[in-house]
Amino acid sequence: xxxxxxxxxxxxxxxxxxxxxxxxxxxxxxxxxxxxxxxxxxxxxxxxxxxxxxxxxxxxxxxxxxxxxxxxxxxxxxxxxxxxxxxxxxxxxxxxxxxxxxxxxxxxxxxxxxxxxxxxxxxxxxxxxxxxxxxxxxxxxxxxxxxxxxxxxxxxxxxxxxxxxxxxx
Amino acid sequence: xxxxxxxxxxxxxxxxxxxxxxxxxxxxxxxxxxxxxxxxxxxxxxxxxxxxxxxxxxxxxxxxxxxxxxxxxxxxxxxxxxxxxxxxxxxxxxxxxxxxxxxxxxxxxxxxxxxxxxxxxxxxxxxxxxxxxxxxxxxxxxxxxxxxxxxxxxxxxxxxxxxxxxxxxxxxxxxxxxxxxxxxxxxxxxxxxxxxxxxxxxxxxxxxxxxxxxxxxxxxxxxxxxxxxxxxxxxxxxxxxxxxxxxxxxxxxxxxxxxxxxxxxxxxxxxxxxxxxxxxxxxxxxxxxxxxxxxxxxxxxxxxxxxxxxxxxxxxxxxxxxxxxxxxxxxxxxxxxxxxxxxxxxxxxxxxxxxxxxxxxxxxxxxxxxxxxxxxxxxxxxxxxxxxxxxxxxxxxxxxxxxxxxxxxxxxxxxxxxxxxxxxxxxxxxxxxxxxxxxxxxxxxxxxxxxxxxxxxxxxxxxxxxxxxxxxxxxxxxxxxxxxxxxxxxxxxxxxxxxxxxxxxxxxxxxxxxxxxxxxxxxxxxxxx
Numbered sequence: 158x159x160x161x162x163x164x165x166x167x168x169x170x171x172x173x174x175x176x177x178x179x180x181x182x183x184x185x186x187x188x189x190x191x192x193x194x195x196x197x198x199x200x201x202x203x204x205x206x207x208x209x210x211x212x213x214x215x216x217x218x219x220x221x222x223x224x225x226x227x228x229x230x231x232x233x234x235x236x237x238x239x240x241x242x243x244x245x246x247x248x249x250x251x252x253x254x255x256x257x258x259x260x261x262x263x264x265x266x267x268x269x270x271x272x273x274x275x276x277x278x279x280x281x282x283x284x285x286x287x288x289x290x291x292x293x294x295x296x297x298x299x300x301x302x303x304x305x306x307x308x309x310x311x312x313x314x315x316x317x318x319x320x321x322x323x324x325x326x
Numbered sequence: 327x328x329x330x331x332x333x334x335x336x337x338x339x340x341x342x343x344x345x346x347x348x349x350x351x352x353x354x355x356x357x358x359x360x361x362x363x364x365x366x367x368x369x370x371x372x373x374x375x376x377x378x379x380x381x382x383x384x385x386x387x388x389x390x391x392x393x394x395x396x397x398x399x400x401x402x403x404x405x406x407x408x409x410x411x412x413x414x415x416x417x418x419x420x421x422x423x424x425x426x427x428x429x430x431x432x433x434x435x436x437x438x439x440x441x442x443x444x445x446x447x448x449x450x451x452x453x454x455x456x457x458x459x460x461x462x463x464x465x466x467x468x469x470x471x472x473x474x475x476x477x478x479x480x481x482x483x484x485x486x487x488x489x490x491x492x493x494x495x496x497x498x499x500x501x502x503x504x505x506x507x508x509x510x511x512x513x514x515x516x517x518x519x520x521x522x523x524x525x526x527x528x529x530x531x532x533x534x535x536x537x538x539x540x541x542x543x544x545x546x547x548x549x550x551x552x553x554x555x556x557x558x559x560x561x562x563x564x565x566x567x568x569x570x571x572x573x574x575x576x577x578x579x580x581x582x583x584x585x586x587x588x589x590x591x592x593x594x595x596x597x598x599x600x601x602x603x604x605x606x607x608x609x610x611x612x613x614x615x616x617x618x619x620x621x622x623x624x625x626x627x628x629x630x631x632x633x634x635x636x637x638x639x640x641x642x643x644x645x646x647x648x649x650x651x652x653x654x655x656x657x658x659x660x661x662x663x664x665x666x667x668x669x670x671x672x673x674x675x676x677x678x679x680x681x682x683x684x685x686x687x688x689x690x691x692x693x694x695x696x697x698x699x700x701x702x703x704x705x706x707x708x709x710x711x712x713x714x715x716x717x718x719x720x721x722x723x724x725x726x727x728x729x730x731x732x733x734x735x736x737x738x739x740x741x742x743x744x745x746x747x748x749x750x751x752x753x754x755x756x757x758x759x760x761x762x763x764x765x766x767x768x769x770x771x772x773x774x775x776x777x778x779x780x781x782x783x784x785x786x787x788x789x790x791x792x793x794x795x796x797x798x799x800x801x802x803x804x805x806x807x808x809x810x811x812x813x814x815x816x817x818x819x820x821x822x823x824x825x826x827x828x829x830x831x832x833x834x835x836x837x838x839x840x841x842x843x844x845x846x847x848x849x850x851x852x853x854x855x
Contacts, residue, residue: 160679160683161617163676164617164621164677164680165617168624206509206510208510208511208535210535211560212559212560212851213512213850213851214557214643216512216560217560217641218640218641219510220510220604220623221623221626221627221630223623224624225624226624226627236509238508239508253460253535253536253537254460254478255533255535255536256534259505259506284557285553286538286539286557289476289537289541290472290474290477290478290541291467291476291536291537291538309557310560312634312640
């Protein structure tokens, strides 16, 4: 136990400050979305992550948001287990046709008002996989998308800037 | 297990001959290709299992003229891989199943049935596997006349009538999980039957992230294929990209420069370390031990930042290209990596004793998720899953390729066969990887980064075999005319590790499923293709 406490003390706090997004378009979008969030959510959002067909690269970077460097919960953003608890769906992957119904149902199970973020190049435009007999391509081909965070995969910082754009605090 | 140079092939072929199986001996580059008639397909497998050959991978291919199908099965013993091939005629393509003797071949044959419409006669489990409802029952995406775009419905219906195994009895209940899971994780479906807390049966239903990788690979250039291969499973981007490039290089008859091989080795070992760090944290987190999760994710993040800084990508995507690598590593970068390794070793010396002495971890990880050595062998389990259950196999040591052929690779093996065993094997694998990275850096000499590409003649094929972080990856490539891909099949180790999960959770309690699952960490994307 002592070793454990010693390591905790020696590690200290590694959490970093993150600057607000500079991108004008993103900022504008963020301001608009923030107005909605403030009106309806008292400053905190719950995210349900949905892998709709990704290669799992995006999941690794979304996971990283919870590591102590980014510690995204401090911004009032937390990941939840059920779409019924969620304000935001963070969707990755080109939507595989085998996941199409599951994604639609997850979308329907998420209470209104809700937002959908398409994270990663595949979710944004189909990426390396595009549209085929097995893939619907972009998330917006299946459910309405409010925001896109590009990248293959988007870095935690890119994800954070996207989410901060949504919260804009 | 013996790792001598003596080859079992001569003996085996003699026995096959005595059993009346006629084997035509051919070769793909350095690899033995044995061709037999399809009626001997199952008898060959029976002989192979008697001689302790490991079933490695299986896939099919339709010939350009569409009259014939080629069916391949790869076997291995003592680090020697052999490709077995047969041909069946189109109007009624069928051959006896090998899954009757090799359970490892079961899902692979089901995949081939779904994708090609080949009928494996007497298959023990003839249900669909990869196919849900994205394409009609009697049309097959990997046939040449099936358009890559398909003719999909506006909304693909759910696969609701899949005949799961049922359990009846007082107090037996069923728990369906997924495809959308409760965490930040890939989608798949698990169907549990339980009594009280105890798992009686688990059935996996995968295929949800099938995105047509094999089909959309057709017609790609080598560069385009490398990019696609790097996205078969994002956590194995180096592994799959390397295996695909190795297969293409073999088909084209290209040797890569030694500097490129060393850099590829460094990338692969960095990928191994990053993933093991993440998983070791996640295993602890799944039993509620947040301290370890935070420490390991912190170390992983630092490691990925070095990747970004020195290699230009956190997960190392697209660093490997056909013929070599896409970037160079400076001398200063080598020094920085070595400093980082020394730092990581110090961190480990502080964190791991704290875990080793922790009674709550001991309580949850020891004896849980037990996978016996016999079962691990029968299922052909690979990588850390196999090695934690006594399976002493590692391509880097047993079938070495550049740069691993230049030094000795130590392969840690444990026999406790539980979650703790899989945890500590990972730790030992990190130590081996750190050592290898240092050795590769020391071996770096000035030189080319990429060999010139030579267009392979039509029909040339290649097999890439490398040790990814999850275990052995087998990638098959055949070229068309004009430098494009005719057939691409990447076999992720998850194909062989997923079935092990169904077995190792039995008699465990349902709440221990997440940690059992994490200790295996199969790739959904790498499996569904």
